[in-house]
Amino acid sequence: MWIYEKKLQYPVRVCRPNPRLAKEIITQYGGPDGELSASLRYLTQRYTMPTGQAIATLTDIGTEELAHMEIVAALVYQLVKDAPLHEIKEAGLSSYYADHDRALYFVNASGVPWTAAYIQSKGDPIADLHENMAAEEKARATYEWLINLSDDPDVTDVLKFLRQREVVHFQRFGETLMRVQDYLQCKKVY
Amino acid sequence: MIGPYKMRLARAYIPFQRYGQVWSPAEGLRRGTIFPELFSPYIPRDKGSCGTCQ
Ligand SMILES: [Fe+2]
Numbered sequence: 001m002w003i004y005e006k007k008l009q010y011p012v013r014v015c016r017p018n019p020r021l022a023k024e025i026i027t028q029y030g031g032p033d034g035e036l037s038a039s040l041r042y043l044t045q046r047y048t049m050p051t052g053q054a055i056a057t058l059t060d061i062g063t064e065e066l067a068h069m070e071i072v073a074a075l076v077y078q079l080v081k082d083a084p085l086h087e088i089k090e091a092g093l094s095s096y097y098a099d100h101d102r103a104l105y106f107v108n109a110s111g112v113p114w115t116a117a118y119i120q121s122k123g124d125p126i127a128d129l130h131e132n133m134a135a136e137e138k139a140r141a142t143y144e145w146l147i148n149l150s151d152d153p154d155v156t157d158v159l160k161f162l163r164q165r166e167v168v169h170f171q172r173f174g175e176t177l178m179r180v181q182d183y184l185q186c187k188k189v190y
Numbered sequence: 191m192i193g194p195y196k197m198r199l200a201r202a203y204i205p206f207q208r209y210g211q212v213w214s215p216a217e218g219l220r221r222g223t224i225f226p227e228l229f230s231p232y233i234p235r236d237k238g239s240c241g242t243c244q
Pocket of ligand 1: 038065136139165166169
């Protein structure tokens, strides 16, 4: 069960349309290393985690990633909602527009739709936690490339927040991996 | 050895964070973490043609 807070985890205030930047940032909505992938990966894998601490960590981080998905959605929408059609065309978003107008859809930066094949749920907690640590690093790297692509300081500010959260998540999954490895080692020995 | 751990091959080790000094909630929101030891900002690159927007 979830409790919904009717506000974003981090505020998004974009002053001018920028469909080019929206086209790039949307990869963190529906791309392989994006927030939908992250949240669904953790919220699905948690059932086969061996300890209460690991289950709780995947639930907490999976929930926060849903909040990040909402932040990315707000960013993308604010960047396209008032963009004139000629700017959408110039930004290479006309094929997206043909299918979705300015609505949000789960695609990567090249327009490829989201697929469950982006994520794994292996039934092996060590393998899953390694995937999650790698996922955090890939998300962090994506935010860095997006920061490099951004020419809007208000957007960059939000991207920096989201990037820093990935650094914290990596540490939490690392600590969880240590605990789970020790737990499984103890079970083997005794 | 890291802390109480005898290091084994073919497994990963991550140091545990210890709870210490924290920033205020407002400062933590601005930076993305309340923990100074986890704060590691990115220095943008490839900005060449647009020096004014950083
Ligand atoms: Fe994350």
